[in-house]
Amino acid sequence: MATRSPSKDIPLTIAGQEFSSRLIIGTGKYKDYAQNALAAEASGCEIVTVAIRRVNITDKDKPLLVDHVDPKTYTYLPNTAGCFTAEDAIRTLRLAREAGGWNLVKLEVLSDKKTLYPDMEETLRAAKLLIADGFEVMVYCSDDPVYARKLEDAGCCAIMPLGSLIGSGLGIQNPINIRLIVEQSSVPVIVDAGVGTASDAAMAMELGCDGVLMNTAIAEAKDPIIMASAMKHAVIAGREAYLAGRMAKKRYADPSSPLAGLL
Amino acid sequence: MNITLNGENRTVSAALYISGLLAELELEPRKIAVEHNLEIVPKSAYGTTAIKENDQIEIVQFVGGG
Numbered sequence: 001m002a003t004r005s006p007s008k009d010i011p012l013t014i015a016g017q018e019f020s021s022r023l024i025i026g027t028g029k030y031k032d033y034a035q036n037a038l039a040a041e042a043s044g045c046e047i048v049t050v051a052i053r054r055v056n057i058t059d060k061d062k063p064l065l066v067d068h069v070d071p072k073t074y075t076y077l078p079n080t081a082g083c084f085t086a087e088d089a090i091r092t093l094r095l096a097r098e099a100g101g102w103n104l105v106k107l108e109v110l111s112d113k114k115t116l117y118p119d120m121e122e123t124l125r126a127a128k129l130l131i132a133d134g135f136e137v138m139v140y141c142s143d144d145p146v147y148a149r150k151l152e153d154a155g156c157c158a159i160m161p162l163g164s165l166i167g168s169g170l171g172i173q174n175p176i177n178i179r180l181i182v183e184q185s186s187v188p189v190i191v192d193a194g195v196g197t198a199s200d201a202a203m204a205m206e207l208g209c210d211g212v213l214m215n216t217a218i219a220e221a222k223d224p225i226i227m228a229s230a231m232k233h234a235v236i237a238g239r240e241a242y243l244a245g246r247m248a249k250k251r252y253a254d255p256s257s258p259l260a261g262l263l
Numbered sequence: 264m265n266i267t268l269n270g271e272n273r274t275v276s277a278a279l280y281i282s283g284l285l286a287e288l289e290l291e292p293r294k295i296a297v298e299h300n301l302e303i304v305p306k307s308a309y310g311t312t313a314i315k316e317n318d319q320i321e322i323v324q325f326v327g328g329g
Contacts, residue, residue, distance in 0.1 A: 026329030036327060051328025054269040054321065055295055057288060065325050066294055081328050091298075095323050098303050099296035166329070215329030 009243065012211055014188055015104055015136035015157040017075070021046045022205070023235045024077065024190065026215025030224065033068035039218050040069055043228035047075045049106055049213065051082070052096045071100065077138065079106040084119070086126035093130060105130070106160070106192075108140035116166040120147045124154060131155040140192050143177040145184060152187055159185050160192035160213060163204060167216045169196030172203050182208040198227075198234035205238025206246070264316045275314070282309040284320065295324045 011018035024047040030036040040048060048069055056062050078096030080089035086109060093105045109126050111119035118141050130137050131154060138158035139151050148159045161181055164170035171194060172178060182189050188210035195201050195214040204212045212235055221227035264277050275284060281304055285292055297304045298321040304312050314320065 027327035028329040030327065033327065049329055050325045052296075052323050053326045053328075055290060055324050057269060057271075057273075057322070060289060064294065065327050071325075076325060078325070079328055091301075094303050095296040095298060095321075096325075098305065099294070099323065099325060219329075 009239065012188060014138065017104070019046045019075075021232075021235075022211040022239060023201070023231055024049065024211060024213040025218060025228070025231075026213070027051075027065060027069060028081075028215050029219035033063050033065055035224060036065075036219075037068045039224045039228040040074060041228075042225045042232065043218065044232045045074070047077050049077045049079045049215070051079055052092050052099065075104070076100055076102070077104060077106050080108050080126075082110070083108065084110050084122075086122045086129060089126045090129055090133070093135060094133075097135070103134060104136045104138070104157075106138045106140060107156075118142050118162070120144065123147075124150055127151055127154050127156055138190070143174050143181065145177060145180040148181045148189075149184060152185055156187065158188045158190055158210075160190045163191045163194030163200060166193040168194055169217060169220075170194055171196050171200040172207070175203065175207055178204070178209065179207050195231075198230040201231050201234040202238035202241070205235055206241050208242050211235070264314075266314060266317065267319045269321055279314045280310055281312045281314065281320075284314060285309065285322075288322075290322065295322050297322050 011020055012022050021044050023043055023045045025043050025045045026049045027036050080092045083089040083092055089107055089109050107126055109119050109122040110116045120142055127137050127139055136157045138160055139156045140160045141147055141151055143161040151159055163172040190211040190213050191204035191209050192213040195217045201212045218224050218228045265272060265274055281297055292306055292309060299312055300319050
């Protein structure tokens with residue numbers, strides 16, 4: 001008998017807030033906000049990442065994200081996408097806090113436009129400044145366990161290492177490092193970036209991650225809504241496989257049918 | 264008077280507060296955040312923060328992003 005049914009799984013707790021879904025999705029790159037809303041619903045997510053940008057003064061009829069993806073239904077997680085210095089990131093998140101009225105944010109400080117690889121020195125500096133300013137910081141980072149530990153020690157409420165480059169869909173390129181980060185961390189570890197398809201999300205969860213964050217894998221699928229549903233199932237499947245504990249790997253065959261009583 | 268609004272020059276009414284500017288632009292204060300000369304203006308101060316000639320104003324909102 002199973003001792004722990006899937007419904008008994010503990011919630012994902014980030015900075016004291018509990019979530020039953022372990023999938024976080026982005027709200028960029030969709031055909032329109034209506035499709036985005038349908039994908040969010042199909043994914044079962046409770047947190048969506050959002051960006052902060054200048055209001056379009058000249059075209060006020062442009063659709064608004066808040067009118068489609070309701071901030072009362074979903075926890076908005078403001079990001080600092082496009083920020084290349086700690087100062088830019090902090091300025092953006094202070095505006096986000098004023099616009100939304102909440103402290104939970106996703107920090108990313110990028111190094112260059114070609115790779116969007118996180119600049120870890122700037123990221124750590126920004127994290128410390130934001131935490132001192134009262135923010136709860138979920139942090140996008142490289143899969144370097146040393147920096148992951150420094151970010152946790154600085155007080156980040158979730159460590160979010162990349163699986164591979166943002167928007168690349170290359171999956172988890174260094175599962176060994178992701179596992180090292182999972183083992184050493186006492187705050188949630190959420191793979192952020194690189195997921196391309198459902199098996200990548202399942203792999204992240206099988207490694208023991210507490211959640212997965214993705215955008216492009218859903219938004220650029222030929223059918224984003226079906227892919228959103230696939231990701232929901234993949235995250236649940238990977239999580240259950242992790243909780244169940246996988247069988248040992250063997251080098252040779254081990255028959256599943258009994259040898260006794262063979263004709 | 265002339266101000267810089269979201270990086271562009273703009274002529275607005277003289278003797279304007281942030282609240283007046285938002286009304287002129289038909290923007291709902293609930294959905295945005297405002298920066299005045301690099302300082303964030305709390306929503307509670309929109310009615311008391313006066314805009315002067317050549318001030319820099321940024322008005323931002325949440326948009327889709329990853």
